[in-house]
Amino acid sequence: MSESSARILVPVGESSTFRNTVAYAVREARRVASETGEEATVHFVYPVRWQLVDEREQSVAEEVAETLDKARVWATDDLDYDDDGELASEDVPVSIETAVIGEDRYLFSPGDFATVLLDYAADRELDRIIVDPEYRPGGSAPMLQPLELELARSDLLVEEAPVERVVERSRLPSRANVSKAVTMFAGSFTFYLLLAGVFDTFNLVTGAVSAGIVTAVFSRITFVNTPDASRFVVRTVRFLLYVPYLLWEILKANLSVAYIILHPDLPIEPEMQRFRAAIWGDLSVTTLANSITLTPGTLTVDMERDSLVIHSLTQSSRDGLEEGALERAVRFVFYGRSAARLPSPAERGAISSLPTTDDTEEDA
Amino acid sequence: MSSVDRPVRAYVESTIIMTTARIVSPFVFTFGLFVMFHGAESAGGGFQGGAIVASSIIVVAFAFGIEPTRQWLDDSIFRLLIAGGAAAFALIGLGAMALGGAFLEYAVYNISHGVKYGIELVELGIGATVAGVIVSLFMNLAAGLTNDADGGDET
Amino acid sequence: MALEQMSTFETLLLGAAGAFAAFAVALLYRVVRGPTMEDRVIAINAIGTSTVVILVLVAAALDLPGYLDIALVYALLNFLASIAISKFIVERGGVL
Amino acid sequence: MTPLEYAVVGLVLVGLFFSFVAVVGIIRLPDLYTRAHATSKSDTLGTVLSLGGVALLFGAEVSGVKTVLLLLFMLITNPTAAHAIARAAHDQGIEPWTKSDEEGE
Numbered sequence: 001m002s003e004s005s006a007r008i009l010v011p012v013g014e015s016s017t018f019r020n021t022v023a024y025a026v027r028e029a030r031r032v033a034s035e036t037g038e039e040a041t042v043h044f045v046y047p048v049r050w051q052l053v054d055e056r057e058q059s060v061a062e063e064v065a066e067t068l069d070k071a072r073v074w075a076t077d078d079l080d081y082d083d084d085g086e087l088a089s090e091d092v093p094v095s096i097e098t099a100v101i102g103e104d105r106y107l108f109s110p111g112d113f114a115t116v117l118l119d120y121a122a123d124r125e126l127d128r129i130i131v132d133p134e135y136r137p138g139g140s141a142p143m144l145q146p147l148e149l150e151l152a153r154s155d156l157l158v159e160e161a162p163v164e165r166v167v168e169r170s171r172l173p174s175r176a177n178v179s180k181a182v183t184m185f186a187g188s189f190t191f192y193l194l195l196a197g198v199f200d201t202f203n204l205v206t207g208a209v210s211a212g213i214v215t216a217v218f219s220r221i222t223f224v225n226t227p228d229a230s231r232f233v234v235r236t237v238r239f240l241l242y243v244p245y246l247l248w249e250i251l252k253a254n255l256s257v258a259y260i261i262l263h264p265d266l267p268i269e270p271e272m273q274r275f276r277a278a279i280w281g282d283l284s285v286t287t288l289a290n291s292i293t294l295t296p297g298t299l300t301v302d303m304e305r306d307s308l309v310i311h312s313l314t315q316s317s318r319d320g321l322e323e324g325a326l327e328r329a330v331r332f333v334f335y336g337r338s339a340a341r342l343p344s345p346a347e348r349g350a351i352s353s354l355p356t357t358d359d360t361e362e363d364a
Numbered sequence: 365m366s367s368v369d370r371p372v373r374a375y376v377e378s379t380i381i382m383t384t385a386r387i388v389s390p391f392v393f394t395f396g397l398f399v400m401f402h403g404a405e406s407a408g409g410g411f412q413g414g415a416i417v418a419s420s421i422i423v424v425a426f427a428f429g430i431e432p433t434r435q436w437l438d439d440s441i442f443r444l445l446i447a448g449g450a451a452a453f454a455l456i457g458l459g460a461m462a463l464g465g466a467f468l469e470y471a472v473y474n475i476s477h478g479v480k481y482g483i484e485l486v487e488l489g490i491g492a493t494v495a496g497v498i499v500s501l502f503m504n505l506a507a508g509l510t511n512d513a514d515g516g517d518e519t
Numbered sequence: 520m521a522l523e524q525m526s527t528f529e530t531l532l533l534g535a536a537g538a539f540a541a542f543a544v545a546l547l548y549r550v551v552r553g554p555t556m557e558d559r560v561i562a563i564n565a566i567g568t569s570t571v572v573i574l575v576l577v578a579a580a581l582d583l584p585g586y587l588d589i590a591l592v593y594a595l596l597n598f599l600a601s602i603a604i605s606k607f608i609v610e611r612g613g614v615l
Numbered sequence: 616m617t618p619l620e621y622a623v624v625g626l627v628l629v630g631l632f633f634s635f636v637a638v639v640g641i642i643r644l645p646d647l648y649t650r651a652h653a654t655s656k657s658d659t660l661g662t663v664l665s666l667g668g669v670a671l672l673f674g675a676e677v678s679g680v681k682t683v684l685l686l687l688f689m690l691i692t693n694p695t696a697a698h699a700i701a702r703a704a705h706d707q708g709i710e711p712w713t714k715s716d717e718e719g720e
Contacts, residue, residue: 531627532624535627539631542634542635546642555647555704561647565638568662569634572634572665575665579673598692602695602699605699606703
């Protein structure tokens with residue numbers, strides 16, 4: 001196919017179809033690369049509209065970093081899945097890059113945006129641009145169409161990602177590979193021997209048979225990302241540091257809940273809130289959500305695209321949530337100490353209360 | 365209730381449940397196999413182990429939905445399991461008769477620990493059959509549900 | 520094993536198991552009253568956890584390690600039941 | 616009784632207390648979301664403490680390992696089960712109880 005290319009540029013920004021655009025770009029890069037043997041690469045770039053040297057500096061920079069972070073995590077997740085099911089045998093490497101562009105210029109018109117994007121593409125020899133149909137480069141102003149026209153004047157390939165809003169079908173089997181299989185086998189075998197308690201021939205043989213079966217069935221299910229030995233060790237160590245902290249929090253939570261429940265007046269003021277946690281990826285979100293459920297007066301009710309819906313029992317538990325100590329701890333476990341330094345959810349404005357939809361029907 | 369007011373959005377599976385299922389089910393599956401293999405000396409055996417194995421699969425099916433589970437495990441696998449389990453049982457049983465013993469008389473196999481391994485193989489066969497039957501029953505019942513929803517389409 | 524021959528320690532463990540059994544019975548109130556299906560599931564889940572603890576306490580008091588396997592299976596079924604029922608009561612189509 | 620047995624009984628009794636709190640909470644709290652708080656926190660801790668006590672008694676042998684595995688399993692699945700139930704309720708559109716509901720009655 002001559003008109004396709006595996007070197008793709010994707011301008012990104014928050015939008016309702018952002019997730020699907022990332023998925024489409026990664027899928028296309030892999031498809032074309034496996035057909036042509038080209039070296040596949042996807043660049044996610046964020047054109048910033050304002051000079052970063054004004055009072056909004058901090059919040060804008062954070063939002064940009066957050067968006068690019070998300071794109072990277074999602075893209076890496078997608079690389080481990082097989083949407084067509086046909087490419088399972090060959091593993092096509094796709095490199096993922098993220099960048100912020102246009103900090104050094106004033107971006108006002110669609111033409112400005114197009115210029116910085118095209119410059120970037122020319123520098124990195126990218127020859128295909130995929131645009132998110134809901135992308136709003138200039139904030140709220142509808143300038144996508146003029147932007148696409150401007151981009152199309154170059155000789156690059158420009159297209160809109162074909163995304164629909166409700167395609168969130170959960171994907172189950174990811175790609176199989178050796179490292180997943182080895183990890184799975186080791187985990188299952190250890191577990192079997194722990195259960196058996198005796199290391200005789202019989203247990204070693206049946207344990208190996210069992211671990212083999214488990215590996216065949218589950219290695220593509222349990223892991224989304226390919227396990228990486230060094231990262232695994234680091235995370236395990238950090239997680240072990242996290243456990244005592246979590247236990248302490250659980251104990252505190254229980255004493256306060258016990259006080260509330262046994263108090264004759266039942267002093268509760270429940271409320272639902274939406275919390276945009278700065279955490280992405282299945283495992284880390286689950287850790288955070290279950291930690292929230294276990295600790296002071298808060299319960300994770302639902303999980304939407306990028307936010308958790310949390311039911312809290314009292315005002316003091318809401319204050320605890322706003323300080324964001326748990327979020328920071330989970331970020332420490334998964335992303336390291338530097339990532340743990342982050343403004344609290346209250347400062348970021350990440351928590352909003354969820355309005356009750358039908359206040360009139362209370363007597364029902 | 366006021367379901368009219370609420371915006372219609374697609375039902376999305378919960379990441380939290382999915383991840384928990386991902387982590388827990390392989391261990392449950394291993395436990396099921398452990399129970400199958402240790403039927404000889406403790407509470408357990410092929411039937412119980414097969415049921416545990418099947419429930420680990422059903423946990424995944426509940427967390428992810430029926431369609432992705434079908435993509436993961438094809439129906440033919442279960443047919444193979446059911447047939448293979450029964451065949452293993454029959455082969456070992458009849459093999460003993462061929463060697464001049466009674467049906468399932470393991471002692472006639474002249475291997476060291478022949479009795480023990482014979483029992484375990486039979487248990488594994490029973491377990492495979494039980495797990496296969498339970499999961500394929502579950503899948504077929506669920507298929508009935510989704511077909512009705514497609515045909516009726518009322519809510 | 521007759522009760523008189525048991526040590527204080529074993530009696531205490533069995534007593535704790537009895538208390539958990541009493542909790543399970545008390546929770547039946549919520550199962551019967553409801554009012555919603557979810558309330559019932561919550562109560563059933565709590566009864567299930569109590570049952571697991573009872574099994575483990577009995578295993579410890581009477582030294583019957585076989586009960587631990589049953590407790591493990593019970594815990595598994597308890598989790599499966601909670602997920603299964605909470606998916607089935609979602610009113611919208613496409614339950615599975 | 617040996618000191619170990621005192622420790623075990625102590626843990627089991629504290630666990631018993633938290634499970635009692637959970638039971639009172641499930642019966643007494645006004646709506647299902649608040650009741651889910653009771654199961655996810657108090658019941659989990661009650662279970663974990665009781666099982667921890669028993670694991671201490673069994674020590675480092677197969678039974679002890681099994682009890683610890685059971686404990687971990689409960690610790691992972693209990694909050695997930697509470698989430699599953701609360702999510703189903705939220706999805707059905709059941710509104711959480713608020714302070715004003717009580718005053719309205």
